Amino acid sequence: MNVFEALRQDHEVQRDLLDRLEDTQGAEELRKQNYAMLKDELSQHAAAEEKCFYAQLMSVDLTQEKARHSVAEHKDMDDLVEELSDIEYSSPQWLQKFKELKHMVTHHLDEEEQEVFQMAGKALTDKQKEDLGKQYRNEMERHRKAS
Ligand SMILES: [Fe+2]
Numbered sequence: 001m002n003v004f005e006a007l008r009q010d011h012e013v014q015r016d017l018l019d020r021l022e023d024t025q026g027a028e029e030l031r032k033q034n035y036a037m038l039k040d041e042l043s044q045h046a047a048a049e050e051k052c053f054y055a056q057l058m059s060v061d062l063t064q065e066k067a068r069h070s071v072a073e074h075k076d077m078d079d080l081v082e083e084l085s086d087i088e089y090s091s092p093q094w095l096q097k098f099k100e101l102k103h104m105v106t107h108h109l110d111e112e113e114q115e116v117f118q119m120a121g122k123a124l125t126d127k128q129k130e131d132l133g134k135q136y137r138n139e140m141e142r143h144r145k146a147s
């Protein structure tokens with residue numbers, strides 16, 4: 001599995017959680033559980049992605065700007081998660097804020113898959129794509145075991 005396939009696989013996990021959360025209401029367990037999972041997925045994925053993918057892309061002229069942009073978006077998503085976490089699950093504002101987050105995350109994932117991966121495809125060798133994929137998956141496994 002190369003790095004693009006590995007990242008895409010976890011993007012699907014995020015999309016799935018986002019869809020499920022949009023159908024939840026009030027302070028129900030399902031909302032709490034899925035949101036806890038989403039928060040973990042977002043932060044662990046961003047950390048591993050920065051370490052195993054963007055760090056490499058930062059060192060290549062072709063992809064440096066895109067990499068910086070994506071890492072800045074990770075920070076924006078993180079800030080929005082903080083805001084959402086401060087809102088009571090039972091508040092009507094929760095879903096409103098959640099929809100902002102969903103919009104932001106979906107945009108980020110689409111941009112990575114459609115623009116970043118394409119450029120990275122040119123910047124990385126086949127060997128790097130395989131090695132980074134392996135590193136990323138190891139990193140995620142390490143995080144998942146620890147959490
Ligand atoms: Fe990302």
Ligand SMILES: [Fe+2]
Binds near residue numbers: 007049109
């Ligand atoms: Fe990603």
